Amino acid sequence: MSSAGEHRIAGVGRLTPANPVRFTFDGKAYSGLQGDTIASALIASGVHLVGRSFKYHRPRGILSDGPEEPNALVGVRRDAARATPNVRATVQEIYDGLNAVSQNRWPSLSFDVGAVNDIASPLFSAGFYYKTFMWPKVAWEHVYEPFIRNAAGLGQAPTEPDPDHYAAQYAHCDVLVIGGGVAGLSAALAAAESGARVILCDERAAFGGALRFEAEARLDGKPGYDWAQDAAATLAAMDNVRILSRTTAFGYYAQNFVGLAERVTEHLAAPAADAPRERLWQVRAGRVIIAAGAIERHMVFANNDRPGIMLASAARTFLNHHGVAVGRKVGVYTANDSAYAAAIDLKKAGIDIPAIVDVRDNPQGSAIDEARAFGIRVLTGHAVTGTGGKLRVASMIVEPNKGGAAEIIPVDALIMSAGWTPSVHMFSQSRGKVAWDAATERFLPGTYAQDCVSIGACNGTDRLEESVSEAIAAGESAAKATRKRAKKSKVKIAVEGGGDWTGSMLGAGPNGANGKVIKAFVDFQNDVTAKDIRLAVQEGMHSIEHVKRFTTNGMATDQGKLSNLHGLAIAAEALGREIPKVGLTTFRAPYTPTTFGAIVGHARGELFDPARHTPMHESEVAAGAVFEDVGPWKRAWYYPRAGEDMHAAVNRECRTVREVAGMFDATTLGKIEVVGPDAAEFLNLIYTNPFLKLGVGRLRYGIMCREDGFIYDDGVVGRMAEDRFHVTTTTGGAPRVLQHMEDYLQTEFPHMKVWLTSTTEQWAVIAVQGPKAREIIEPFVEGIDLSNEAFPHMSVREGTFCGVPTRLFRMSFTGETGFEINVPADYGRQVWEKVYERGKSMGMCLYGTETMHVLRAEKGYIIVGQDTDGTVTPYDAGLGWAVGKNKTDFVGIRGLKRPDLVADGRRQLVGLKVKDGKTVLEEGAQIVADPNQPVPMKMIGWVSSSYWSENCGRPIALALVEGGFERMGRTLYVPMPDRAIEVEVTGTVFFDEEGGRING
Amino acid sequence: MVEATTLQRTLPLEGRVSSGPRVTIRPAPTAQRVSLRASADAVSAVSKGLGVDLPITPKQSARAGARAVLWLGPDEWLVIEEGERDLLADLGRAKALYSAVDVSHRNTAIVVSGPAAADTLNAGCPQDLSLEAFPVGACSRTVLGKIEIVLYRTAEDVFRVECWRSFSQYAFAFLAEAARAR
Amino acid sequence: MLLIHCPYCEEERPEMEFRHAGEAHLERPKNIAEISDEAFAAYFFYRDNPKGVVFERWRHLHGCARFFNAARDTVSDKFLTTYKAGQPKPDLVGAANMNIPAKSGKSGK
Structure with missing residues (x-):
């Protein structure tokens, strides 16, 4: 047989033997073909045992061929930082060098010590944890919790930080189509050809959905799968279409906002360095077309979890797509016609089908006739009541439903189908209400809550021809609804063949799930059996939500895609109520597990949060500054010299400022330009201080309250002209002060002719403070008389500094003679360096925020937010002088009179x-x-x-x-x-x- | 008196560039900028002074030569002059009530160009940037990742991103990172 | 992420551009310095918190920067309408299942 596995059948399937791929599983080397998943490649090599179950550590195989897989979870490891646990082997494509390991077993997959839990299983019945770990209370901390934590969780997390990068993108479209099977492709074609902007996504590597296994279907005269590839290519070539494979729609939010996770490089042996590992799409769609298909259910019977037992559709995919036979002697157990098609396909490929066991008493239809025509033994009215084998199924026990002798039939694989569950996950997440269809025993989309529509199998549309016509109509009407000038699409798709999927059963099979130690699994991943669910009902859980939590049915990473309906049916039977009366648990996002990497996207490292730097930052770095975070700003904290600790540096800086001078970066203080004929009037209302009579060229320290009378912010305000003020705020207060002022201006005082503009970043602000401050800056200043008489404390002048325009403030937050040099920010660094060069030669130092804090405290100047806490009034702070006594109104005037204040x-x-x-x-x-x-x-x-x-x-x-x-x-x-x-x-x-x- | 010096503007992103096959990100040259505020009755007088008709429709801009006027709000425009004409002097000729504040240095600009420009911006900007929804000449204050920007489409595949100076390192790094994935 | 229609930008824009700004239609008394403690408390401290339709202020902070008003249903989290600051409360009669709070319509903030 070929090197790509001895179970690969020559001439069957769509993969090319010329494209071999080598990978390892638990250290052993295997070969597969390009296009294989880990699951298909392992089965090709005869490997069915791939994991151990969570609770009982039972050997488990591959159950499905897709994202619903509960059993075949493996770890995929590229290196210590790129080790991903719980990867579904049925989804992960193989690449050269892929390294996969099994999980939840020790020391090895075939001999696992934890399997003792299986023998001791009567101890671990439903509710075991709730009942056992109750008392004594002290045991929680030392015994129970460590035990549970040790036993909980699957797989190993990576030990190093994630080195990959993840991308994100917002996208808008008229029509988002979720699911790229025959219905989704048809709808996308119709919408796109009508002129709509379309996004089509599918979670698999290739489009086609059920056409991967539906070998008989022909569309436009082509084999179905080939048609799907052509349709996808047609769509990809259209300018108005974005087509995304390996992309899962995981969450459906308000107003047609849908989250998609695209796995960009998970299937590549050597991803390009710049390629993101995943990309999060946040899509806003005019209308969403849900074409999510249906998921086949397993049969519930004793020991239905042995490796080699799988869904019929999975076996059919492995055969028809991958060219892999799941066994040589394959038993079939079904309540559904579609399993017959799988049996026939296998039979045609030369596989022995010892029997089809059909629980239905008298199934009718072409599939049954055809199976008989192929000479397959069909046992109707029979059930599989057990299986033999250890690490792989070896036999099935078959009994007539009406009683009689059991027959043991040797098999090396057993395929099964209990019918198909429409995937209403996304519909349900959109807040639509599902409705129970009694005739077909399934939940279908009922009442819609958003502008979306379900088509194809997820809408309960079974026949291929109907799915296609429903899809085209949905695509065309979505285009019409979302675009003003939608064209009429000319999409017509000729349909032949396609299976009949009628027949269904819910819950446990006959005689297959009773008895004391029988394990008929409902939920494979959480090891929930039919008996557990009955026990939950017996113990008083009457709501399906309680049954779910008591048994953990549907609470594993697969979210019960296979198990929910079975669990519901068994609970309903035990309660003696109808299924819709018992209710369905809620479907929540994400549809399948979504990585934190995808959700975090670009927001890592320097992009986690913006760090704001002043124009002088690089000079401060060069001067050896240590920085502190003040909100998003990086501010120079202190400037240690060789051998100085913070204390020594701050002491030196404090001394130097008072003895000579110091220079400080005050750029981060908020600045607001207040302009207009009513500017003084407006500030008079916003501040507690009077502002009407402030002269041009003068400064005033102002306090701002909220209406409650508590200090909100403070700062120095300069009058640049009759109708123009330069307002400063605290560093942290800048955004909220502007918001506060805008709020009053826009909504309370809209009659005032005033406009506010943030100028925080227009100006670089260099404070020079100390006895020699004037002497240091004097040579740089032009157009301003710096003398005490012409330019007293608390005034502002315009002129030039180093030849560039300046607003020069004579003010002080240190108690020394001081200037704050405002120059346009792009000049800040050069001005800073020039002043420093001169000042340094005169004994001036640079000082940081710590020294600023000390010097202002020496003078008793408050810092809002440090010496106030939102319950301090101007009077409490000793600043009653700043409240205008003759003012008839300002924000806070009434609050200040409150009895408590x-x-x-x-x-x-x-x-x-x-x-x-x-x-x-x-x-x-x-x-x-x-x-x-x-x-x-x-x-x-x-x-x-x-x-x-x-x-x-x-x-x-x-x-x-x-x-x-x-x-x-x-x-x-x-x-x-x-x-x-x-x-x-x-x-x-x-x-x-x-x-x-x-x-x- | 120290010798009078003429300083050169130093842009915060001086020398930064990120170029790939489908998108290039580079800082725009220096420009004059004014935050212009005026009520409806002053629009025509201010337009005359400026030499550009102030757009009064949301998300639209107007342009004359090297001067662009971007609608930001019902009484707010961002005026960008990339040439030599003195913006504030021109505005000073308008006989009307308005507020003009020099923000030439408050903002800095990044030009994002190439066929993947819109996709790159959509890594962090939640608006619909298709040509239908955001045609050439469209402009809007909006967000990019965790910062505020003004976005202005100057050609089908060229956008100007205006942001405050201290956010420009973040904006550039964000766009460069987003561009890697294109 | 919700879409919010900005009455000034005249289109729906992503929620990220907006900030919630508290209850709407609360007008600052013209003679605020003289009002009683009770009247001040009613103006500044007390807020309705109904289940159902609320009238609230939003600001298109990272857009046109305007404050405006909205009627939103706190049960469905759906915006019923948005309108410019200063406009009176809109007539919402006809919208189904609305628990409209009994409050007098005031213009203003």
């Missing part, structure tokens, strides 16, 4: 002097009046800012203390774990109390 005992901002003169208090530490009171103590405040002040030679702190202004000079305590620190309440200004330095 004018009551005694409010927390007020004070200074704290540590009595020992050396302990730096912890920010956030609580404050008490009496350290000897019993615990819990009454806390009367907390430390909001605390630093070592090199300039004062002692620690300084600000605190919010109840009735703080009344406690001046009093002793309070800051309790710490080992002691209570004694502090004295002081004013908030610790340095240069007279404030003379600012006017130097």
Whole structure:
């Protein structure tokens, strides 16, 4: 036989023997053909045993040929970082060098110690965990949880970070077609030829759906599968069509928003370095056409899980598509006509079919006649009641339904069909309501909730011809509904053949699931048996939602694609109620497991969150700055010199600013240009301060409240012209202050002629502060008289700096003579470097945010958000002077009069002097009046800012203390774990109390 | 007095380029920009001063020579002058009530060009960028990944992405990463 | 991700461009400095939280930057309509299953 497996049948299937592919499974080398999945290639080599079940560790084989697979989950490993657990062997295509390993077994797949659970299985019945791990409570932590955690989970996660990249894309279309079988392709052709923008996706590598196994179907005179490839090629060549294979529609959200996960490189031996591993598509569609097909169900009977037992359609796909026979002696157990077609195809390929066992008493139809004509023994009114074999099925036990002698028939594979379940997953996720069709015993799309339509097998349309005409009509009407000028499509598809899929059964087969130790599996992946479901009902679970959770039926990674209906039917029978009365559990996204990589997409590493840099960032890096995060901004924190730690660097910077000068990057402060004839009026309403009389060229420190009277933000406002203000905000407050102002302007004061523009990033801001500040900047300035008289503290002038336009602010957040040089941002770095060059030669230093914090605290200047917490009024902060006494309105005016805000005992901002003169208090530490009171103590405040002040030679702190202004000079305590620190309440200004330095 | 210097503008993305077979990403040259605000009664006077008719339809732009005016909101436009004419001086001639704020340095621009330009942008921009929904000349403030941008289609396969200066590193890195996958 | 119709941009745009901005049709009293504590509390603190139709403000923050109003059903999470700031509450009679809160229609915010 060929090197691609001894079960490969020459001349059968669509794969080319000229394209061999080598791969390994559990370390052993195998060969397959291009187009094989791991499953088809292993079966070609006679391997059916591929995994162990989750709970009982029973040997398991390949059940299906698609994404519904519950058993054949393997690990695929490219390297330590690219090891993917729980890959469905029936979906993963092989490539040269693919390395797959089985899961949930130790030490080996054929000899697994965990299989003892199977022998001990009476202990592990439904609800076992709920009943067993109840008490004593202490055992949870030490015994039960470690045990459950150890036993839980399948497969091994990779041990290194994911090196791959993942892409994302938003896409819009008129018509999204989910599923590329005959119905989906026909609908896409009709919609596309009508002129609609179409996206067609299918989760498999190739389009065609059931045409992969439906060998008899012919479309437009061509074999069905060939027609599908031609149709896909036609669509791919159209400009208005996007066609995506290996792409799963996993979630259907509001307003026809559908998530698709495209596996771009999972099938490639050597993916290109730039190719994303997966791509997330977020599609917004005018109309969605769901053509998701149907999923064949297994039969429920004793020991129906042995390797070699599989769905009839899977066996047919392996044969007709991959050219692989699933056995040499294949038994058939069915409640459905479509299994006959599988038997006939196998028979034609020379495979022995010892018997077709049909539970139906008197099935009629051409399929049955044809099977008999091929000389196949058909046992109607019989059931398979058990199987023999260990690591592979060796026989089936057949009994007449009406009783009688059992016959044991040797087989090496057993294929089965209990009928087809329409895939209503996406319809249901769209919030559509399914309806029970009693005649065909299945749930079908009922009431629609969104603009979508189901066609083909997922809509219960069984016959090929009907599916095609339904699809064309759906495609054309979708185009008409979503486009103004839809053309009439001329799509006509001639249809011949196609199987008859009538016949169905739900629940357990006759005599096949009773008895004490019998395991007739309903849910393979979670090892749920028919008996478990009956037990759940016996124990009082009457809602299907309770049965599901008690038994875990349908809760594995396959989400019960095969098991849900069987479980429901068995529960309904046990409850003595009709199936629709028992109800169906909810279908939720994702349809199949979707990787975190696909969902995260580009948002990793530097793209996880934007990091904002000022124009001077590179210079600061070169100067050795250590940065801190302030919101999204990277701000220079301090500039350590050789041998300096943070403390030493900050002490030096603090000293230098007060003795010589320092330079600081203040670019991140928010800036808003307020323009218009009513600008002053508007600011007068937004700030607590009066603004009408602020002169042009003057600055004012302003406080902004919310209506509740609490401080919202603060900053310096400069009047550039009668109708133009330059407003600054805190770094973190910039976006919300603009939003706050826009809100009032647009909705409360729309009559005002004012416009707001964010200019935060228009200006690079360089603060030069200290006794030598003026001398340092003087040579660069043109057009501005820098003298104290012409340019006093709290004023602003326009001129040039280094030859570029500047708004020069005379202001200070340090208490020293200070300037803030605003220059257009693209010049910022060069200006910064020029000023630094000169300043450095005069003894100036660079300083960062930490020094800025210390220096402002030495002067008692607050930082909103640090010394305020959203419950602090301007009065509480000692800033009552900033509230305009004669104003009749401003935002917060009424809030400030609320009883609680004018009551005694409010927390007020004070200074704290540590009595020992050396302990730096912890920010956030609580404050008490009496350290000897019993615990819990009454806390009367907390430390909001605390630093070592090199300039004062002692620690300084600000605190919010109840009735703080009344406690001046009093002793309070800051309790710490080992002691209570004694502090004295002081004013908030610790340095240069007279404030003379600012006017130097 | 230190010798007067004429400084050159240094763009935040100076020298960056990412080019592939289907899409190229590069920073746009320096430009003058004004955030223009005006009520409806001032539109014609401001248009006259500017030499371009302010578009008053959402998502539309107007262009005259090296000057483009982008509708951003019912009373808001972004004016971009890529030539030498002084934008603020021209606006100053308009006899009407309006607000013009220089944002030349606040924004920086990235040009995304090539047959995969729209797909590359759609990696992070949730708007429909088909020629039907977003034709040549269309413009909109919108989002790209986690930042705000102004998107302006200047040709079938050329887009200008305007963003605030400090977000430009993110914008460029995002687009370059998205372009890898095309 | 929802699509929201912006009354200023005159088209549906992705939710990511918008920010929710609280209850609509609450007007700041013209004489706010003089109103009673109760009136202030009613204006600033108290909010309806009905199950069903709510009138709320949104801002097309990353679009035209305008604030506007919307009627949305909190049960279905569907927008019933959106309209410009300053316009009165729209007449929603005829829309099925709406638990319209009993509130007087006010213009303003």
